[in-house]
Amino acid sequence: MTRSWRGRGARFILTAAAVLSLCLALFPIPTFASPPSVISPIPSQVELVLNPYEHVNWHETGHYKGNLHTHTTKSDGRMSAAQVIDSYKALGYTILSITDHDNMGSTPLPTWPWEAYGRNPEHLGMLAVQGNELSYHNHLGSYFSDTSGRPRGSVAENLEAIGAAGGLAIFFHPGRYHSPEAWTWYAPYYLQHPRLVGLEVYNQGDRYPRDRELWDYLLKALMPHRPVWGFSNDDMHLASQIGKNFNSFLLEDLSKEELKAAMIEGRFYFSHQPGSSPAPVIRDIRADGEAITIRAEHHTEVYWISMGEEIHRGGTLFYQDTPGLGSYVRAVVVGEGGRTYINPFGFTTPPSELLLPAALLQEGAAAEAPGGDGASRQEHYPLHTRVSGGHPILYRASAALFFLFIPASALICWRWILRRKNA
Numbered sequence: 001m002t003r004s005w006r007g008r009g010a011r012f013i014l015t016a017a018a019v020l021s022l023c024l025a026l027f028p029i030p031t032f033a034s035p036p037s038v039i040s041p042i043p044s045q046v047e048l049v050l051n052p053y054e055h056v057n058w059h060e061t062g063h064y065k066g067n068l069h070t071h072t073t074k075s076d077g078r079m080s081a082a083q084v085i086d087s088y089k090a091l092g093y094t095i096l097s098i099t100d101h102d103n104m105g106s107t108p109l110p111t112w113p114w115e116a117y118g119r120n121p122e123h124l125g126m127l128a129v130q131g132n133e134l135s136y137h138n139h140l141g142s143y144f145s146d147t148s149g150r151p152r153g154s155v156a157e158n159l160e161a162i163g164a165a166g167g168l169a170i171f172f173h174p175g176r177y178h179s180p181e182a183w184t185w186y187a188p189y190y191l192q193h194p195r196l197v198g199l200e201v202y203n204q205g206d207r208y209p210r211d212r213e214l215w216d217y218l219l220k221a222l223m224p225h226r227p228v229w230g231f232s233n234d235d236m237h238l239a240s241q242i243g244k245n246f247n248s249f250l251l252e253d254l255s256k257e258e259l260k261a262a263m264i265e266g267r268f269y270f271s272h273q274p275g276s277s278p279a280p281v282i283r284d285i286r287a288d289g290e291a292i293t294i295r296a297e298h299h300t301e302v303y304w305i306s307m308g309e310e311i312h313r314g315g316t317l318f319y320q321d322t323p324g325l326g327s328y329v330r331a332v333v334v335g336e337g338g339r340t341y342i343n344p345f346g347f348t349t350p351p352s353e354l355l356l357p358a359a360l361l362q363e364g365a366a367a368e369a370p371g372g373d374g375a376s377r378q379e380h381y382p383l384h385t386r387v388s389g390g391h392p393i394l395y396r397a398s399a400a401l402f403f404l405f406i407p408a409s410a411l412i413c414w415r416w417i418l419r420r421k422n423a
């Protein structure tokens with residue numbers, strides 16, 4: 001009698017435990033997962049930190065065509081200053097710098113002012129930029145100051161002098177002196193001389209195509225903190241060399257101050273136009289937190305280059321999602337009449353995921369996985385690793401086993417005690 005009661009009780013407890021376990025495994029149970037927590041405040045996505053066109057109002061800003069490398073009979077050019085000025089005026093140029101060599105001619109003075117050669121820039125509707133080509137070493141374009149009377153000096157000394165005079169400088173035709181691999185020769189000058197604003201990457205048509213490679217090496221090393229703007233100049237000595245290379249400055253008005261500011265900010269684009277049909281003209285460049293879009297005329301394709309490699313084709317670059325994007329991107333707009341280049345945009349990219357402990361990343365990936373696109377989001381937000389209550393199915397299975405284990409072991413103990421008592 002007692003024994004059959006005990007047997008029924010045992011069966012009841014076992015059945016109840018089994019049903020409870022089944023319920024736990026099948027039906028939802030409330031979980032108290034902690035909210036996602038941000039492990040680190042370090043920026044987790046690509047951030048656009050340098051946009052040379054940020055302040056351009058594309059509906060109102062003027063595009064002023066300029067050449068910043070020109071010679072006359074005052075050094076080794078074949079045309080007089082007046083003929084040179086008239087020729088550029090006739091082609092629609094509004095900005096011109098005559099940059100005769102400082103080591104040639106009877107008097108080593110800049111071809112300046114234009115009035116000395118019978119031309120008044122104001123009457124012509126042009127901006128005359130005082131210029132000079134410092135030619136005792138790697139040639140330097142010097143602007144907005146008179147540096148021609150200087151004694152021979154090193155590159156560093158000349159850059160110091162240009163800076164002290166409130167001028168600006170760019171390196172002319174670097175390919176004449178160095179291969180792109182010698183970029184380490186150039187980089188320190190950019191780091192030490194803030195008035196050195198750029199590099200001529202097109203010279204007299206395209207005499208040194210590898211100068212764009214040098215540009216990429218320098219951008220790779222210096223961006224986004226120290227931009228190097230690209231320039232395209234005729235380096236004109238003969239009439240046949242006029243108009244193949246030009247810079248289009250985006251200015252509020254045609255003034256020395258505005259041009260200086262645009263040269264410092266990179267607020268211009270530049271073209272190589274070998275024939276008579278027009279090179280692409282930029283109409284608009286827009287950038288936000290996701291993309292950069294270029295709208296142009298006379299063009300067939302837009303190429304985007306980062307770290308010396310082509311990373312995308314098309315008018316819009318979604319930089320958050322483009323593999324290969326590094327600390328800068330520059331675009332080449334190609335058309336039947338030539339090529340137009342925009343100045344580089346600068347980015348900071350998130351630090352490598354390997355900086356985080358691998359276990360933490362795995363935990364983050366597991367927490368993201370049930371969401372479906374967790375894997376792709378993890379790529380963009382590597383540092384926002386989620387910490388939650390763990391995997392729900394595993395959690396429920398272990399709870400079920402636990403509830404089955406307690407009554408089963410209680411039952412075994414009870415039967416063992418009864419057996420000892422009866423014995």
Ligand SMILES: [Zn+2]
Pocket residue numbers: 069071133172235
């Ligand atoms: Zn020259």
